[in-house]
C-alpha cells in the first residue's frame with residue numbers, strides 16, 4: 001500500500017490504567033492503519049478497550065491513573081508531515097491544533113458532551129472559534145451552515161435552542177455538526193447510533209457517508225453492531241481484551257472470519273425468520289488487570305490447544321491484508 | 331443467582347466488579363426474586379455486544395419455559411424483537427399503530443411506519459447492497475403532535491384525509507392483527523426481505 005494513502009497508523013499502542021486492583025491493560029499492543037477517505041470499524045466485547053483506543057488518539061486518556069505506556073500513533077497531516085501523537089503533550093499547542101482541527105470525535109454519550117445551559121449555536125460557535133480564527137459573526141454563519149449540512153430543519157431558528165429542546169436524533173446531529181465544523185481529516189465516532197431507533201440510525205449513517213464523500217475525510221467507527229460495520233466500514237479491527245485479534249477488509253472478514261472470537265460474534269446474531277436458540281460464546285471476558293497466561297480467549301475457545309493456554313499468539317498474516325492473532329492459524 | 335448463571339460466591343461483590351452482561355444477569359435475578367408472572371424488560375440487551383446479548387436472550391427464553399413467565403420486551407433492534415417475541419406491538423409518538431403475531435408483522439406489515447422500520451434494518455452481509463430506506467423528516471414534538479394521523483407528515487402514502495382525521499386502532503377481519511391506518515385495507519406494503 002502506498003504510504004501517502006495512510007492517514008494514521010497505530011503500532012504497538014499500549015494504554016494502561018494504574019489502579020488499586022493492579023495494572024489494567026486496557027489497550028495492549030494494538031496495531032491498525034486508517035486510510036485517507038476510508039472507514040475503519042472497530043468491534044468487540046464491552047470493556048475490551050475500544051473507547052480507550054480512541055481516547056488515546058485524541059490524547060484524552062484520564063490522568064493520573066491512565067497513561068499511554070508504549071507504542072506510536074503516527075498521524076500524517078495534509079503537508080505529509082508525520083507526528084507521533086503518543087509523544088505529544090496533551091495540553092500543548094500541537095495536540096490542541098490536531099484535536100478538533102484535524103481529528104474530531106463524537107463521544108459515546110451525547111447527553112454528557114453537550115452543555116445543557118448553553119444554546120447549541122453557542123456551543124458550536126465556541127468550538128469553531130477555539131480552533132479557527134473567525135469573528136463571532138462568521139462563526140455563527142458557519143455554525144448555521146453546519147447545522148444545515150447535517151439536515152437540521154430551520155437551522156437559523158434551531159441554532160438558538162438548548163439541548164433539552166431537541167430529540168435524541170437531533171442532538172446526535174448537533175454533535176456531528178460540532179465535530180465537522182472544523183473540517184477534520186479524521187472523524188472518530190464512538191457508538192454514534194446505539195441510543196437511536198433504526199430509522200434515525202439509518203439517517204445518521206447515511207449522513208456520515210455523504211459527508212465523507214463530500215469532505216473526503218476518514219472515519220473510525222466504534223460499534224458493537226455488526227450490521228452497522230457491514231454497511232459503513234471498508235476495514236474492520238476486532239478487539240478482544242485490549243488487543244486487536246483480527247484485522248481485515250470488511251467483506252473478507254464476513255466471508256472468512258479466522259479468529260474463533262470473530263466467528264462466535266458473527267454466529268451470535270439473531271437472524272430474522274429463524275427462531276432457533278442463539279449460538280453464544282460460553283463464559284466471560286477476563287479481567288484486564290488479571291489476564292490469564294497465553295491467549296486471553298483460550299478459556300472460552302472450543303478449539304484451544306495446549307499452547308493457547310501457555311503462550312500468547314503473535315499476529316499471523318493470512319494474506320490480502322487479513323491478519324489474525326491465533327495459534328490455530330500460526 | 332445460580333438460576334441466572336451467576337456463582338453464589340459473587341453474592342458479596344459490588345456492581346462495578348461485574349461485566350455488563352453479568353450486571354444484566356443481576357438485574358434479572360432481582361426481578362425474579364419476587365416470583366413474578368410478568369416481567370417488563372426495557373431495552374435489556376441494547377448496551378451489550380452480540381455475544382453477551384445471545385447469552386442473555388437464551389437465559390430469558392430458558393427462564394420463560396422453566397417458570398412460565400410472560401415478558402413485555404421493549405427494544406430498538408428489530409432482529410432481537412423478532413427473535414424473542416410471540417406478538418409485536420409498534421408504537422409511534424405515544425400511540426399504538428400496529429399489533430400482530432411476530433411472523434405476520436414482519437411478513438405482512440399493515441402500517442406504513444412498520445414498513446419503514448423493516449426497510450431500515452441493516453443488511454446482514456456487506457455484499458448485500460439492499461439500500462436502507464430512510465424516512466424523511468424527524469419525529470414530531472410529542473407535546474405538539476401534528477393533526478390527524480401522527481405519522482402523516484412522514485408517510486409517503488398520506489392523503490388529505492390523513493391530515494384531518496385520526497385513524498383508530500382496529501382489528502382486521504378477526505385476524506388478531508390490529509392497525510391504526512385509514513388505508514390499512516387498500517395499501518399493499520412490503521414485508522422484511524433478506525437477500526442473504
Ligand SMILES: Nc1ncnc2c1ncn2[C@@H]1O[C@H](COP(=O)(O)OP(=O)(O)OP(=O)(O)O)[C@@H](O)[C@H]1O
Pocket residue numbers: 017019024026044045046047048049050051052053062065066108224288
Ligand atoms: N479511568 C479508568 N480507570 C480504570 N480502568 C478503566 C478506566 N477507563 C476504562 N477502564 C478500563 O479499561 C477497559 C477498556 O474500557 P473501554 O471504555 O475502552 O471499553 P469499550 O471497549 O469502549 O467498552 P464499551 O463497549 O462498553 O463502551 C475496561 O476494562 C475498563 O474497565
Ligand SMILES: [Mg+2]
Pocket residue numbers: 050051052108190
Ligand atoms: Mg466504549
